[in-house]
Structure formats: C-alpha cells, structure tokens
Amino acid sequence: MRTALVIGAGLIGTSAALSLTSRGVTVHLDDHDLDRARTAASLGAGTDAAPDGPVDLVIVAVPPAHVARAVADAMVRGLGRAYLDVASVKGGPRRELEALLRGTGQDLAAYLGTHPMAGKEKSGPLAATGDLFEGRPWVLTPTRDTDTEALNLALELVSFCRAVPIVMDADAHDRAVALVSHMPHLVSSMVAARLENAEEAAVRLCGPGIRDVTRIAASDPRMWIDILSANPGPVADLLAEVSADLDETVRALRALQSEDETARKEGVGGVEDVLRRGNAGQTRVPGKHGSAPRVYEAVVVLITDQPGQLARIFADAERAGVNIEDVRIEHATGQQAGHVQLMVEPQGVSQLTQALRERGWAVRT
Incomplete structure (x- = not known):
C-alpha cells in the first residue's frame, strides 16, 4: 500500500491515517466538514488535497447510517483499488450497499467490511492518536466474493495499525458487539442517568465502582444514536434479557423486606443467583494479552x-x-x-x- 484515501476525519479515520502516514503511506483526507479534514492534516495525518487518481485503499470512516452511500459513491467514482469501512455495525450496511450498487456495474468484490475494536469517550480528529489500535482486535468480515487484493490491503492496514485481525461473519459480529459494546453502553447510561438529579451529598460519595460503571456514558449521544439505529434488534433482545433479570432482582429485594421468613429466604436466593451468574460471566472476560483472566x-x-x-x-x-x-x-x-x-x-x-x-x-x- 502506497496511497490511501480516508473519508471521514473523525477519531477512527484520523487515527488510522496517522498510523498509515507513520509507515510512509501517502494519505488523502476527505470530510464533509472541511475544517475537520484540515485539522487532521495539521496533526500529520495526511493531506486534505484530493488524490490525482485512484488510490490503493479507500477507508470509509463515517457513521453506520452513511456507510453504504459513502462506499457506493466512492466505488462508482472509481476512487480506489479496494474499499473498506470501519463502522461498528456490519450486516446492515453491507446489504444496503449491495442494493445501491445494483445496475451500476459495480459489485462487492473490492469491498470489505471491518471494525477496529478501539475508541475513546471523546470524538473528532483532535482525540485521534497513531497508537489507538495497537494490540486491539480488528474484525474483518470477508465473504466468498471478496477479492484477495482487497483482503490483503485490509490486512496490511491492520498490520500498519499494529492491531490484531479477527475474521467473522458480518451478522455474527453485530450480535457480538451488541453484547460486549452496544448493550453495556446503554446500561451505563441508565445508571449514570440516576445521578443527574441525585442529591449533592450522595454524589460526593462516588467512588471507583460508580466511575467504572458510568465511564462510557460520557460518549457523544449523537454518535451512539447512529450506532444503535444500525443494530437495534440484537441490542433490544439483550436488553429484554437484562430487563427480565432486573424484574427478578427487584422482586427478590422486595422479598427481603418481608416479615415472612420463607419469602426472605427466596429473596436471598434470588439476589445470590444474579450475583453468582455475574461472577461466572465476569470470569470469561479475557485478561492480560487476551488470555484467561488471572487473579491479582x-x-x-x-x-x-x-x-x-x-x-x-x-x-x-x-x-x-x-x-x-x-x-x-x-x-x-x-x-x-x-x-x-x-x-x-x-x-x-x-x-x-x-x-x-x-x-x-x-x-x-
């Protein structure tokens, strides 16, 4: 890879551009907000000048709702040899892109949906860093139709960003990120929302526990509306399961207030059940270097x-x-x-x- 075009000079796009420029790749930056492209260029992420001809790789780093149209437009204009996006949802954008390309003479062979599992609470080019993806999983969702050249360029990008490539089916990816990212973000926001009108004396007692739970709730709501709108079904299914657990836990806690000893025992059992299942789930979270978690x-x-x-x-x-x-x-x-x-x-x-x-x-x- 010698040349690349990054469409979308936000956190992810600019961070990828910084990684590529540090490896000697000539990167062109494009954004509907010209100031963002100029800002990214001023940070050393590349140039905001348009490329003279097709680049080796076009990286589309726009919100999920706009991915399909941005990729289709780039493909129809022949801006590159290969195209990929870095949105956090894969199945829906791919199907929408396929529909948009019908009758254009283009197909999906040169396209690959990807998702770097990295980010920050802050967005925009000023939050970007060249090491954002280092050691992080980068999901690739090729199909039987994907060109070898497109896959190789995507792997080269992942290597330049020092990330770890993981190959998945697009819809399986969407179900996975609903579980490990999208649903937890909403739960974090719901917990943080309880603090909005809480008494100041209570808020002053906040410790590391509440900070850990609410940290990701500081993210940009507009960005998350785009993400959740592209993956609503799997997230809603998981929240329904969480809701059922909440209902059971509320009933168990109410039972602990009962004067009936049998009801109190059932309440203890209900609370203990959710806590033990939480212990079991937490032990499956990968630890250092992605290995099984260790006790420190x-x-x-x-x-x-x-x-x-x-x-x-x-x-x-x-x-x-x-x-x-x-x-x-x-x-x-x-x-x-x-x-x-x-x-x-x-x-x-x-x-x-x-x-x-x-x-x-x-x-x-």
Missing part, C-alpha cells in the same frame, strides 16, 4: 497530587523486581491526594510492600 492482588499506596509520584512508585517497583500488571487510581474527595492500586501477582505482594515501605510510602494490602 492489590498493593494500595497513598499518593499526593504532585508531579512524579507515579513515576517514583513504578521505579521503586522495578527496583523491587515486581511487575505491575495493572494500575487503578482512586482520588480522595475534596483532597489533593488519593490511592493508587498496584495489581500484582500474589507472590509479589510481600516483596513489593516491604520495598515500598522502606522507601517511605504509606502502603496497605
């Missing part, structure tokens, strides 16, 4: 809000010979301090705790 222990260190605190902790952990597997930070309410949780292998807890205490850190496990 937390070494908790009190830190102040000053430059260099985290760097010092990491350096001291290195001297102790203990690898930090994950890091979480909990900020103290109303204070310039907080706790950093260093997740380590169980056998490293004692060694790290002793080393940090010897260097003056306030540590608890």
